[in-house]
Amino acid sequence: MSLASPVLAGDISLGLPIDCELGNTCYIQNYVDADPSDTMADFTCGALSYDGHKGTDFALPTVKDLESNVHVLASAAGTVMATRDGMTDHRQRTAGAPDVSGVECGNGLVIDHGEGWTTQYCHMMQGSIRVQKGDHLDRGTSLGHVGLSGMTEFPHVHLVVRKDGKVIDPFSPEPATTCGETHTDTLWDIPIAYQSTGLLYVGIASGIPDYDDVKAGTAQAETLSIDSPNLVVFGFAFGGHGGDIMRLMLSGPNGTVANRDVTLDKNKAQYFNATGRKSSMDWPAGTYTAKVQIIRDSEIIETKAHQITVTP
Numbered sequence: 001m002s003l004a005s006p007v008l009a010g011d012i013s014l015g016l017p018i019d020c021e022l023g024n025t026c027y028i029q030n031y032v033d034a035d036p037s038d039t040m041a042d043f044t045c046g047a048l049s050y051d052g053h054k055g056t057d058f059a060l061p062t063v064k065d066l067e068s069n070v071h072v073l074a075s076a077a078g079t080v081m082a083t084r085d086g087m088t089d090h091r092q093r094t095a096g097a098p099d100v101s102g103v104e105c106g107n108g109l110v111i112d113h114g115e116g117w118t119t120q121y122c123h124m125m126q127g128s129i130r131v132q133k134g135d136h137l138d139r140g141t142s143l144g145h146v147g148l149s150g151m152t153e154f155p156h157v158h159l160v161v162r163k164d165g166k167v168i169d170p171f172s173p174e175p176a177t178t179c180g181e182t183h184t185d186t187l188w189d190i191p192i193a194y195q196s197t198g199l200l201y202v203g204i205a206s207g208i209p210d211y212d213d214v215k216a217g218t219a220q221a222e223t224l225s226i227d228s229p230n231l232v233v234f235g236f237a238f239g240g241h242g243g244d245i246m247r248l249m250l251s252g253p254n255g256t257v258a259n260r261d262v263t264l265d266k267n268k269a270q271y272f273n274a275t276g277r278k279s280s281m282d283w284p285a286g287t288y289t290a291k292v293q294i295i296r297d298s299e300i301i302e303t304k305a306h307q308i309t310v311t312p
């Protein structure tokens, strides 16, 4: 019995590590890097990973969504091995970001599920961790809240699954010889659809927003009046492929205000576009609708809309 036994689906069954609705209130930004070389690929051969990424990133659309205190959940029953809390929630690569070398996981914890299986949860909200070393947890127990601590540029929980210390991709526990093979063996107890791209945030503003405000979730105007200097539609997306078109449309009581197709020049983990029109006289008061679409290979694969009332 000296040979490591293969990982089999059924060895452990995992539930979602986050209390949200995938494809609606949260999404998967990155999967485990399935490519052993110094390039990357997710388990479908897609681009939702980066070189050496060891976990799955379950993300919230914008930083503002942290205010909902989204719960991080134990993916399986087990015993807490270690926790860390007390690190600030601060987006890396922004002004004043703390040095997180050696503590890249941020606030987080590790659960031992027995038989060599462990799960690790990272980047949780400061002060939110509600379990302690030695606690026995049921599956689905709240561990704390999604945050922005450690080495992260967007709000998410980074889940690492390990067996005997070795990283396992829960979407593809048996490493495929070539990526893109059909994966029927998965550790998830319910099937999780692979979403290669999607719109995270669509809105209307009085000018072209800063990308930082878009990522923060604060770019959307709360109110707009008929003397707004511009009316602008913006869209924020993940998983862009070179050649994808983002179609931005803004219409009001008198019909089209602005329309623009923007073609993505290369793959991008996240990106945003905006277009609009300057006012020449007061805008007609009433309801304005922003509609943004992602078009890939001539097919509309995602649509998101937002409405605002322009007041006299």
Ligand SMILES: [Zn+2]
Pocket: 030, 053, 055, 056, 057, 158, 159
């Ligand atoms: Zn990650």
